[in-house]
Amino acid sequence: MSSHSPAGAVVPEWLAVPDDPNDLVEPVWPAGAARDPRGVLTLGGIPATELRERFGTPLYVVDEDAVRARAREVLAAFREATARHGARARVYYAGKAFLSTEIVRWVREEGLAVDVATGGELAIALAAGADPFHLGMHGNNKSMAELEQAVSVGIGSVVLDSAIEIERLAAIAERRGVVQRVLVRVNSGVHAETHDFLATAHEDQKFGFPLQQAPEIVARIRELPSLEFMGLHCHIGSQIFGTAGFAESAARVIEVHAELLRGGDVPVLNLGGGFGIAYTRVDDPTPIAELADGIVDAVAGECAARGIPVPNLAFEPGRTIVGRAGVTLYEVGTVKPVQATAAVTRLYVSVDGGMSDNARPALYGADFSARIASRTSDAPPALARVVGRHCESGDIVVDAEYLPADVAPGDLLAVPATGAYCHSLSSNYNAVPRPPVVALRQGTARVIVRGETIDDLLARDMGVAAPNEVTE
Numbered sequence: 001m002s003s004h005s006p007a008g009a010v011v012p013e014w015l016a017v018p019d020d021p022n023d024l025v026e027p028v029w030p031a032g033a034a035r036d037p038r039g040v041l042t043l044g045g046i047p048a049t050e051l052r053e054r055f056g057t058p059l060y061v062v063d064e065d066a067v068r069a070r071a072r073e074v075l076a077a078f079r080e081a082t083a084r085h086g087a088r089a090r091v092y093y094a095g096k097a098f099l100s101t102e103i104v105r106w107v108r109e110e111g112l113a114v115d116v117a118t119g120g121e122l123a124i125a126l127a128a129g130a131d132p133f134h135l136g137m138h139g140n141n142k143s144m145a146e147l148e149q150a151v152s153v154g155i156g157s158v159v160l161d162s163a164i165e166i167e168r169l170a171a172i173a174e175r176r177g178v179v180q181r182v183l184v185r186v187n188s189g190v191h192a193e194t195h196d197f198l199a200t201a202h203e204d205q206k207f208g209f210p211l212q213q214a215p216e217i218v219a220r221i222r223e224l225p226s227l228e229f230m231g232l233h234c235h236i237g238s239q240i241f242g243t244a245g246f247a248e249s250a251a252r253v254i255e256v257h258a259e260l261l262r263g264g265d266v267p268v269l270n271l272g273g274g275f276g277i278a279y280t281r282v283d284d285p286t287p288i289a290e291l292a293d294g295i296v297d298a299v300a301g302e303c304a305a306r307g308i309p310v311p312n313l314a315f316e317p318g319r320t321i322v323g324r325a326g327v328t329l330y331e332v333g334t335v336k337p338v339q340a341t342a343a344v345t346r347l348y349v350s351v352d353g354g355m356s357d358n359a360r361p362a363l364y365g366a367d368f369s370a371r372i373a374s375r376t377s378d379a380p381p382a383l384a385r386v387v388g389r390h391c392e393s394g395d396i397v398v399d400a401e402y403l404p405a406d407v408a409p410g411d412l413l414a415v416p417a418t419g420a421y422c423h424s425l426s427s428n429y430n431a432v433p434r435p436p437v438v439a440l441r442q443g444t445a446r447v448i449v450r451g452e453t454i455d456d457l458l459a460r461d462m463g464v465a466a467p468n469e470v471t472e
């Protein structure tokens, strides 16, 4: 079920008054989240108040044990589902969801490959010591420098996105005397929006090639000795809950895959990522093993119908690996009741972060939830909107939530399910330094990405006078 708020609703239809506005509902919170005897939220066994004292707020907290466990679970689900059909699965962690050298190490150690979308993401993966063979690169407009960098380090695969890029990459590989493995990104005409999927004949968007064009594109790649065609790649969207969209897309892509087999090997099919997580209590994501079985069975069914072998499959989950493992901690600065309509008053709870550390509500109208982390309260639930400190009225962190009515300045507020696309989409809007990232492992906490300082921001400003240049 979607938790997306209908535009303009004061209280979203899906938001019910909770029995207890202190509760931590599964599966929105990381598995280890609890309340200690004082009522303080604990994450990975560590009180949120201790994290505030040690690292300040706002603070991105990521539970390393949870990321690792989820990576293992997702890998096992896809491996088992494909093994049943005599094929192998490779799972790439989609680095765009949340990337740092530590996170690359965690997922690599758990057996995942990593997908990067820019030279910067590639640099982080390499700095983490990742074997380039286990990396893949995407992007609709990779620069020549990025393609050069990818080929020179021996990247495992490049996902081609345009005819121009085919020629560019072939020339680079030829000059370097190597054969670069490539996939071809196609649009299946199936795309997912807020848990529903749409199937169209054409897609008016920037990524990939229309499916009908794939045979011609692949024929060209096969003419080029410096490129090795591995297979098709198709990503239908994000935050998808069921298997129906993937199954429809797979059916369309397998038809072309079968056609391509007539001209040579097609060892792989990459079906992208997009597996949804719970952001609020009404989100009910399909268990990953069920999702994996549904998708792979659909692929296998399409292959059987065409009398072709099931190819090795690749997947690129991002959000489902890191999303639930992340919690952002904020401190409440001000609280004010606002008469939203004649009948509804809502508390505007302002925190010390906002759209600079979580752009998703402003960017996509995404819903989140929140709880007071520093205490529990017996006060009745009150309708609240958690807002940030930025100069934008759209600077909303949690659009609608019931919090204890006595929520007050100084309270520590926790927003769960912020592990994906929050740190990676963060900005310095209003010259706000980005928060640190703290990882929790086996009861310990450590900084894995340091927070920015005002000096970091000033350091890039070339108009700042050096001390000896200051004139009276």
Ligand SMILES: Cc1ncc(COP(=O)(O)O)c(C=O)c1O
Binding pocket: 094, 096, 097, 138, 235, 237, 238, 239, 272, 273, 274, 275, 316, 317, 318, 319, 320, 420
């Ligand atoms: C090509 C591709 N693969 C994988 C992903 C990861 O998607 P998700 O984080 O929803 O699993 C994305 C997300 O935008 C993508 O564009």
